[in-house]
Amino acid sequence: MNFELSDDQRMMQESFARFLDEQSNSERVRAAAEKDGFDADMWAGLGELGAFTLRVPEEFGGLGLGLMDAVVLMEEVGRTLASGPVAETLVATRILSRLAADSQADLLEQAIIGSQVVTVALHDVAEQPLQWVAGGAVATAVIARKGEQVILVTLPEGENRGEANLASTPIAELQLDVASAVVLGEGAEAVKVFAQGLEEWKLLMAAALAGLSRRAVEMAAEYACEREAFGKPIGTYQAMSHPLADLITDIDGGKYLTWKAIHDLSKNLDAASAQVSMALYWNADTAARAVTQSLHTFGGYGLATEYDIHLYNLRAKAWPLVYGDINRLLEEAGRRLYEGEVAALPDVGEISIDFDLGEPANTMAEELKQFFEDNLTPELKAKAHYSFDGYDAGIHKKLAEAKFLFPAWPKEYNGREAEPYVMNALRQVWEEYNWTTHPVSTTDLVGTMIRKAGSEVLKEEVLTKIINGDAVCSLGYSEPGCGSDxxxxxxxxxxxxxxxxxxxxxxxxxxxxxxxxxxxxxxxxxxxxxxxxxxxxxxxxxxxxxxxxxxxxxxxxxxxxxxxxxxxxxxxxxxxxxxxGGVRTMAAALELEHGGGFNKSQRKMFRSAETLCREIQYKGQPLIKDVDAQKRLARARMHFYISEMLANRALWVGVTGRENKAYGPMIKMFSSEKFQSDSRDLLDLTAPYSLSKREGAAGELNLAYRHAHGTTIYGGTSEVHRSMIAERALGLPRTRG
Incomplete structure (x- = not known):
């Protein structure tokens, strides 16, 4: 598993960051907004740095790099609010190079060096001849689809196409069905190239919005550390810090959902096309919420134009809404998942990121699957339950004998010294077979603490029984009047x-x-x-x-x-x-607890909902054919994908020893909150069938709704985790109510 950019990508990121910090600082962004929303000098500088060559093949004068390289650029573009249609031009230059590198060689050269702007229209001109185009006010030409053709529309020089708009960007409403347009390509292959470009645009825009959102929340956090109210920094108050903690978690999740989409595209995985739609939907929605809350953190000053936060607020809406209503993207994800809608997906090129758990993990997971196949009788399967109620002493003992009770433990303690990636794969198998992990996880925690801090008597009299599968342990922390304290x-x-x-x-x-x-x-x-x-x-x-x-x-x-x-x-x-000295011992135990998430419960929940939606008839057809149902199922899946990526990030950071900015609390808080909200929504979607406790999908969804409520409480409430995230991820002061 690898969440790290390649050395070349990090160098490129640093280069673009230095350039944009200087050439797209707030003074330059403001100055551009006061005229046409476009910074020609910055644009030329990006051209000199090779920004617009990233996705152009080498044989046509480009660098021929992968989509992740372009994403690295776009995160910096978003962070600094670069004034110009960067995402659209990256797409336009790639389409131009693939369809008309010879016939339009001069235009391609001018576009990649930044002396002219070539942009792209996002909708079919045959259906929408008059449409808004990013950069249309300053562009030389627009690439568009027109039915079965891909055309190049040259825009008249000197024409004033710009008009006042929300964020003072160079968008323009253009009439694109003009007779003078040049056909760049025609037929299925040309249309495919253009469609691939639009999918790429979604991911580039998602990355830009992730960078924009992060910087807006960081600005709010910095202000919350400085501004005082009632003698304390306002970041001390949970009403200010907790929303920012939610948002930085959502922003991280959106960034890595975008990365996951690229990763899964490279592997040709089934749900990759839906993830492309989800990535832009989630990041656009998150950006809108992030800039609103960040501006609110500044209070009245946030409304004053002398503070930069308003620039982020307006740009967060202006960039993605050129596409139209972002909610359509969630509908699109639903069609791709449940209607079999096929999308033309881009070639993402080489990637260094990797989210596979590896062959050792897959091998041991298969061994555990075989154990459950061999040992779970129909009676035991009927007894299965997510809680301690699903405990069976016989299976517990057999798991110990097979060294599957505590696989991560050293071999001298009857373990397998399984690495964290292997343990993650094993946990997925436990969830797949619906076998409770509660008695194992609490006993594992206690046994680990005995191994680390226990006396020889404890090790001989208690740890031996734990190792052999003859003892289960429970946790005696909470008291009637203390709650999470x-x-x-x-x-x-x-x-x-x-x-x-x-x-x-x-x-x-x-x-x-x-x-x-x-x-x-x-x-x-x-x-x-x-x-x-x-x-x-x-x-x-x-x-x-x-x-x-x-x-x-x-x-x-x-x-x-x-x-x-x-x-x-x-x-x-x-x-x-x-x-x-119990605090030191307890702190170690709590750290073990705080790292867990509920993404595996989320997976089981949405799969049960999908099954139930296929069984339920609605207006003469299965409910899963309904557009609203598809959208809501897609939302639950999206939340699962984000939880999965946050969990993988926390796992990877732990394995590699990198700085951990409350990544465990992030996954616990996000997954439990989304598990709860989605279980409520999916219970509504499948009602009244979901009210039943009957065996099968209905009963599973019914139980998921009830189970989800506890997940936001045990192991530390969401409020506790929000405080941890605010302090560790955003540098806010210790939060109190």
């Missing part, structure tokens, strides 16, 4: 004269305690110091006298527990870590 624990541990400990108190949401043999318990051992300094952790056998486990049933169709501790005596050897 686990460090406010009041359950008391008092040291006795013989060195052992007496524990008194109560824990809430001790899921699995009814089937577990041990609980990892956070206790207060020193009430006279700040709350974060007086905590100690223990591993407590759940059959110890004085422990009571009471069931708590949730509407998620699962059981959790409240646990009570009255005079519970625990040996000091069962202490985990130092006395009053």
């Amino acid at each position: 686990v460090f406010a624990a009041k359950t008391k541990a008092t040291r006795l004269e013989d060195g052992s400990w007496r524990i008194d108190g109560a824990k809430m949401w001790t899921s699995g305690a009814n089937i577990a043999q041990y609980v990892i318990l956070l206790t207060r051992t020193n009430p006279d110091v700040p709350k974060h300094k007086g905590l100690t952790m223990f591993i407590v056998p759940l059959d110890t006298p004085g422990i009571e486990v009471q069931p708590v049933y949730t509407f998620q169709d699962e059981r959790t527990n409240a646990t009570f501790y009255d005079g519970v005596i625990v040996k000091d050897e069962y202490r985990l870590g130092e006395v009053d």
Whole structure:
């Protein structure tokens, strides 16, 4: 797996960034907006740097680079609001070189050196002869499709085609069905070349909007660190920081959705064409929200033209809306997924990015699949459940014997030393077979903490049982009055004269305690110091006298527990870590929890919804034929793709040791929030069938709706994760309500 640009791409990015920081600074953008929205000097400079040659084949004077190279440029174009139709010209020069490099050699040369502007019309002239064209006010020529022809329309020199518009860009409404147009190509192959160019434009524009959005949110975050209200920076307040945390997550997701579309195009994967439509839809929608919230962060000053944020606000709408209503793109994605609509997809060239988990991961995943095929009887499959309720002691023991219980552990602990990519592939298999991971994940966490900080007694008496599959562990963090503030624990541990400990108190949401043999318990051992300094952790056998486990049933169709501790005596050897050092131990445990996402649950949910939409009849045909249904299913799929990419990014960063800017909290927060909102929407879409708990897709979608609500809470609420994202990803101050 690789999320890193190639060395050449990084050098190119730095070169374009330096140039645009100087030649497309806010003063230059403002100056261009005051005349025709076009910076001719900057444009010529881009030509000198070779920007417009990126996608032109070498034999026609270009660099012949891949689409990812052009995306690198467009992210910088978006970040700096470059004044000119860069995306359109990149597409136009490529089409011109492929269809008429000889007959239009002079024009192609002038276009790639930046002395003339050649742009592209986004709609068929045969259907829409009068249309808005990006750069049309300053262009020499426009390339357009006209039925089965691709034509070149030369625009009259000296004609004033510009007019006042939202962002003062050089768009123009042009009459393109003119008799003097030159035919560049005719027939299916020429039309295909043009159509490929339009798909490429969608990805280039998506990349530009991702760069624009990121810079707008960064500007807002910088201002939120400086501006004070009531004696504190406004970034201290969650009402200001949390929306920005949501947006930087959405922006990252959109960037990598664009990358995924390019990656999947290079692999000829089935859903790649739909991802192209999704990438522009998502990034355009995100940009609109990002610039609105960023301007709002500036308050009244955001309305003043002396602040640059308004430039980003207007450009975020002006660039993509030349295409028209972006919601049509989601409909297009739906048609491509569910109607079999075929698109002419561009050749993306070479790429260095790679999102495959690798052969070792695929091989071990196949082995685990075979394990489940061999061991899951019809009775066990009927028992399967996403929660602790799906636990089966026999399968748990067999997984341990097959070294599939804790594959990442060292071999001396009955593991396989499986790398993180392998573990990710294995988790997908668990989800595919609908077998619960809860008892394994909590026991894995506790076992890992014992391996790192446990006494020799703990390792001998507890860890051995965990390794052999004879013990399950639950988590005793939360308390009835503390919620996510686990460090406010009041359950008391008092040291006795013989060195052992007496524990008194109560824990809430001790899921699995009814089937577990041990609980990892956070206790207060020193009430006279700040709350974060007086905590100690223990591993407590759940059959110890004085422990009571009471069931708590949730509407998620699962059981959790409240646990009570009255005079519970625990040996000091069962202490985990130092006395009053529980924060360090707990922090390591919480870091393990905060990294998880729910993209696999999202996948199962939208697949169930697709199945149900094929079964339900609506107006005499399957519901999946309905345009609105296709659009909503496509939206849920899109959210899954973004979750998957955010999860892969977090995984890759962890493996490679790169700087982690709250990437774990990002995937947890985004995936759980979208799981919840999409489950609600898909329940509506398939109603009233989705109300049923009957076996099959209806019951699965019904359960997904109930399951999703808990995902935004356990492992840290979305609010907790938003604070972490605001602080780590945007540099905002510690956030408080």
